[in-house]
Amino acid sequence: MNAHANPEDFDLYALGALDGEDKQQFEAHLRSCQDCRKQLAEAQAMSVLIGLTAPLLAPPPTVKAKLMDTIQKDRSAREAAATQTVLKPARRKAHWGLRFSLGFAMTTIVLALVCSWLWKMDTLHEQQLGHAMARLQKSEAQAERNQAAMRAMTRVMSAPDTVQVSLAHQAGTPPGTARVFYNARMGIVVYSGVISPAPSDKSYQLWLVPDSGAPVSAGLVEADQESGAAVAHLPQGLAAKAFAVTMEPSGGRPQPTGPKVLIGAVGSA
Numbered sequence: 008m009n010a011h012a013n014p015e016d017f018d019l020y021a022l023g024a025l026d027g028e029d030k031q032q033f034e035a036h037l038r039s040c041q042d043c044r045k046q047l048a049e050a051q052a053m054s055v056l057i058g059l060t061a062p063l064l065a066p067p068p069t070v071k072a073k074l075m076d077t078i079q080k081d082r083s084a085r086e087a088a089a090t091q092t093v094l095k096p097a098r099r100k101a102h103w104g105l106r107f108s109l110g111f112a113m114t115t116i117v118l119a120l121v122c123s124w125l126w127k128m129d130t131l132h133e134q135q136l137g138h139a140m141a142r143l144q145k146s147e148a149q150a151e152r153n154q155a156a157m158r159a160m161t162r163v164m165s166a167p168d169t170v171q172v173s174l175a176h177q178a179g180t181p182p183g184t185a186r187v188f189y190n191a192r193m194g195i196v197v198y199s200g201v202i203s204p205a206p207s208d209k210s211y212q213l214w215l216v217p218d219s220g221a222p223v224s225a226g227l228v229e230a231d232q233e234s235g236a237a238v239a240h241l242p243q244g245l246a247a248k249a250f251a252v253t254m255e256p257s258g259g260r261p262q263p264t265g266p267k268v269l270i271g272a273v274g275s276a
């Protein structure tokens with residue numbers, strides 16, 4: 008009667024899986040055996056640990072049977088591992104804690120990178136948008152100027168008091184030909200023409216030669232100013248005697264200094 012309980016009975020009892028006569032015999036032996044009471048205490052501690060670490064699922068009977076079988080077979084192995092099992096959860100927890108903080112740090116770094124990337128993209132987009140807006144405004148301004156020039160041209164061309172002047176090429180200068188439409192009342196000059204390109208350090212400049220006084224600049228004109236006419240606004244009521252194109256230092260001059268390339272007298276057209 009004093010033979011110790013079956014080794015597997017401790018786990019089965021601790022898990023509440025021992026019943027019937029086996030349970031009665033086991034309990035009867037425990038009352039008289041301190042060693043077995045100690046071993047049951049260990050088994051109960053183990054079962055509590057298993058309960059803490061295992062998923063909280065009620066295993067189906069077949070699984071339970073297999074579990075009991077495994078418990079029986081691995082008894083000694085688990086006994087050896089018992090002390091480790093006590094340490095494991097704490098160690099594992101620490102490990103997870105480290106992993107968690109590492110993961111958290113990584114996430115933070117990734118988020119920071121993504122944020123900085125997004126910020127950069129945003130800045131880039133803002134810059135691009137700014138450039139696009141500037142271009143648009145520039146082209147809008149250009150379009151507005153073109154429209155204004157077109158309107159001025161239309162007004163000048165359709166006005167009965169507009170004079171047309173043909174400008175003739177002058178010997179010894181780049182060949183070219185041009186026409187001027189001038190409305191003194193409006194103070195608008197429309198120039199259209201083609202001249203051989205000027206040297207890079209020179210500009211062509213259009214002048215109104217008044218009945219009296221010094222020539223008045225009507226601005227720079229391009230060598231090829233045929234497809235798009237140049238429109239210049241001058242003081243209103245200026246009586247013109249002639250128009251001339253001179254070759255001036257790049258950017259033009261307040262008064263003509265260079266050779267006359269084209270000249271046309273008003274009333275000669």
Ligand SMILES: [Zn+2]
Pocket residue numbers: 009010011012036040041042043
């Ligand atoms: Zn015993």
